[in-house]
Amino acid sequence: MKSTFFELTLNVLIRIIAGKRYYGEHMADLEEANWFKRIVTETFELSGATNIGDFVPALKYLGVRGLEKKLVILQKKGDGFMQDLIEEHRKLQSSSVSEQKRKTKVEVLLSLQETEPEYYTDEIIRGIMQTEIDNHIGQSCRLLEESDLPKLPYLQGIISETLRMYPTGPLLAPHESVKDCTVGGFHVPRGTMLFMNIWAIQHNPKLWAQPDQFKPERFHNLQEERDGFVWLPFGAGRRGCPGEGLATRIVGLTLGSLIQCFEWERIGEEMVDMREGTGLTMPRAQPLLAKCRPRPKMLALLSQL
Numbered sequence: 646m647k648s649t650f651f652e653l654t655l656n657v658l659i660r661i662i663a664g665k666r667y668y669g670e671h672m673a674d675l676e677e678a679n680w681f682k683r684i685v686t687e688t689f690e691l692s693g694a695t696n697i698g699d700f701v702p703a704l705k706y707l708g709v710r711g712l713e714k715k716l717v718i719l720q721k722k723g724d725g726f727m728q729d730l731i732e733e734h735r736k737l738q739s740s741s742v743s744e745q746k747r748k749t750k751v752e753v754l755l756s757l758q759e760t761e762p763e764y765y766t767d768e769i770i771r772g773i774m775q776t777e778i779d780n781h782i783g784q785s786c787r788l789l790e791e792s793d794l795p796k797l798p799y800l801q802g803i804i805s806e807t808l809r810m811y812p813t814g815p816l817l818a819p820h821e822s823v824k825d826c827t828v829g830g831f832h833v834p835r836g837t838m839l840f841m842n843i844w845a846i847q848h849n850p851k852l853w854a855q856p857d858q859f860k861p862e863r864f865h866n867l868q869e870e871r872d873g874f875v876w877l878p879f880g881a882g883r884r885g886c887p888g889e890g891l892a893t894r895i896v897g898l899t900l901g902s903l904i905q906c907f908e909w910e911r912i913g914e915e916m917v918d919m920r921e922g923t924g925l926t927m928p929r930a931q932p933l934l935a936k937c938r939p940r941p942k943m944l945a946l947l948s949q950l
């Protein structure tokens with residue numbers, strides 16, 4: 646499932662950015678797809694790595710800057726990739742682009758560049774595109790649509806409960822205090838790096854009844870979990886995740902469609918291994934393998950896709 650979901654995620658991102666797809670039918674250049682995949686994979690690997698220089702600053706002066714050097718090289722690769730996309734769109738724009746066509750993000754940014762060239766430089770456009778990257782019923786005669794999601798509270802509960810027990814970013818992103826402050830009686834000097842252990846908050850038995858049990862129904866009508874800062878898989882506040890709306894829709898639509906269209910089974914008698922591996926986004930220790938077959942009632946619809 647991991648490689649399939651990875652390809653889906655890359656397709657969603659590149660369709661928003663440049664209006665093309667890398668996997669499945671009507672795919673663009675395979676070499677370009679692999680290059681994009683490598684940049685995204687490396688970004689996650691390097692962002693999850695510990696920079697020893699952050700904890701022992703003296704090492705920086707001794708020249709131990711391995712991670713920093715790798716990040717600079719990665720930034721250059723990302724810049725090159727984005728610049729190629731910008732050039733490709735420029736060429737397309739100068740040929741004939743129908744006004745009716747829905748615009749990709751690069752097209753919108755390039756048209757802004759025409760009106761405000763001082764602000765929307767190529768460098769700014771590359772930065773905006775990359776931020777997006779760093780950072781998605783029953784059996785009926787139609788496929789699940791985004792507009793169905795608000796009517797599916799249990800599906801939403803499954804997603805919220807999964808993000809409670811297995812938060813993708815268990816320590817959120819590192820934050821730094823801009824000035825001295827006092828939090829819960831503790832003095833926090835300016836420039837302190839803060840990690841929020843949301844894994845611990847979301848498993849705290851004082852806040853959650855039977856925290857180690859998977860109970861999607863606990864989220865039924867429970868908006869206050871969010872307001873009480875006890876459910877924080879997307880962080881909160883000004884530096885909270887700007888992709889939350891997109892992510893919850895894509896995850897809801899993907900999971901809902903997989904349940905709607907297929908019957909799922911484990912590959913053997915053993916329960917699914919839920920142990921956690923290491924990495925920035927808390928991957929599974931063992932990628933998920935599962936068996937699926939189309940639901941008989943969905944065969945006709947699936948064969949038309």
Ligand code: HEM
Nearest residue numbers: 777780813814817818878879880881884885886887888892
């Ligand atoms: C299930 C999917 C996702 C989860 C669980 C998630 C979670 C998070 C978390 C925990 C943070 C750090 C927040 C903090 O430190 O307070 C974050 C930041 C961020 N996320 Fe997401 N995210 C998801 C999907 C996305 C998507 C789809 C995008 C963009 C298309 C995105 C873009 C970003 C960006 C740009 C930041 C940095 C925000 C900043 O520093 O101001 N995320 N995300």
